[in-house]
Amino acid sequence: MTAAGFRTRKIKRADQTIGDSLKSARIHKKCSIEAVEEATHIRAKFLLALESDAWEQLPSEVYGRGYLMRYAQFLGLSEATITSLYEKERMLLAHKCAKAQAELAPTRSFSLPRWFITPKLVSYTLAAVLVLVLGGYLTVQVNKFAAVPVLQIAEPISADESPLSAVLVKDKQVTITGKTSVGAELKINNEPVLVSSDGVFHQTIELTRGENIIQLKATNKSGAEKLELMRLVAEY
Numbered sequence: 001m002t003a004a005g006f007r008t009r010k011i012k013r014a015d016q017t018i019g020d021s022l023k024s025a026r027i028h029k030k031c032s033i034e035a036v037e038e039a040t041h042i043r044a045k046f047l048l049a050l051e052s053d054a055w056e057q058l059p060s061e062v063y064g065r066g067y068l069m070r071y072a073q074f075l076g077l078s079e080a081t082i083t084s085l086y087e088k089e090r091m092l093l094a095h096k097c098a099k100a101q102a103e104l105a106p107t108r109s110f111s112l113p114r115w116f117i118t119p120k121l122v123s124y125t126l127a128a129v130l131v132l133v134l135g136g137y138l139t140v141q142v143n144k145f146a147a148v149p150v151l152q153i154a155e156p157i158s159a160d161e162s163p164l165s166a167v168l169v170k171d172k173q174v175t176i177t178g179k180t181s182v183g184a185e186l187k188i189n190n191e192p193v194l195v196s197s198d199g200v201f202h203q204t205i206e207l208t209r210g211e212n213i214i215q216l217k218a219t220n221k222s223g224a225e226k227l228e229l230m231r232l233v234a235e236y
Contacts, residue, residue, distance in 0.1 A: 018085045019053040025075040040074050042067050062179040066154030149181035149218040151226040166231045175204045180218040187217050207234040
């Protein structure tokens with residue numbers, strides 16, 4: 001208790017966000033944004049978006065997650081910790097968006113006059129809805145079955161780089177990160193790669209000194225394929 005008779009209480013500091021952790025680690029490492037951009041090949045505006053938790057300013061979820069993992073690795077942060085914080089913030093963001101949409105939804109309701117609804121009208125309406133639902137379902141399934149699978153590469157290339165642009169790697173190994181269609185099979189240089197339930201993949205491969213051509217091939221259940229090539233130049 002103070003002399004004036006007031007009690008003092010300690011204010012608990014809120015948990016750090018991912019952006020707070022990244023910025024604190026960078027400042028502790030005494031690195032400027034420009035230095036990090038040069039070392040990680042991540043554009044400065046995307047680095048600032050990560051430090052500000054401005055996920056909507058990143059090219060896509062796949063690229064955002066790839067940038068986050070690359071930045072955390074550069075700063076020496078725990079990948080498991082950063083991944084846990086990322087999933088937590090995604091859940092909080094989804095909850096906030098759902099709540100905001102619910103608040104914006106119109107609450108005013110109206111009812112049609114009873115004389116307007118007849119048994120015949122109900123039968124016709126239900127039949128039309130059933131036809132539309134079945135037709136839409138069949139269309140979606142046919143398109144999904146026949147469509148070429150998605151294959152996006154987030155690492156080690158940047159969002160504004162072509163997969164065939166030569167990327168310099170100063171190590172014997174490189175981790176390839178990206179996303180493919182759910183249920184698709186993925187091979188890197190003809191070797192099967194484990195794909196998560198949401199289509200995300202991470203695979204570390206060995207590089208030889210000099211130019212390496214990396215082939216990624218996604219194949220869906222109908223046999224449709226998507227092929228991507230990368231040029232990595234290893235200097236170690």
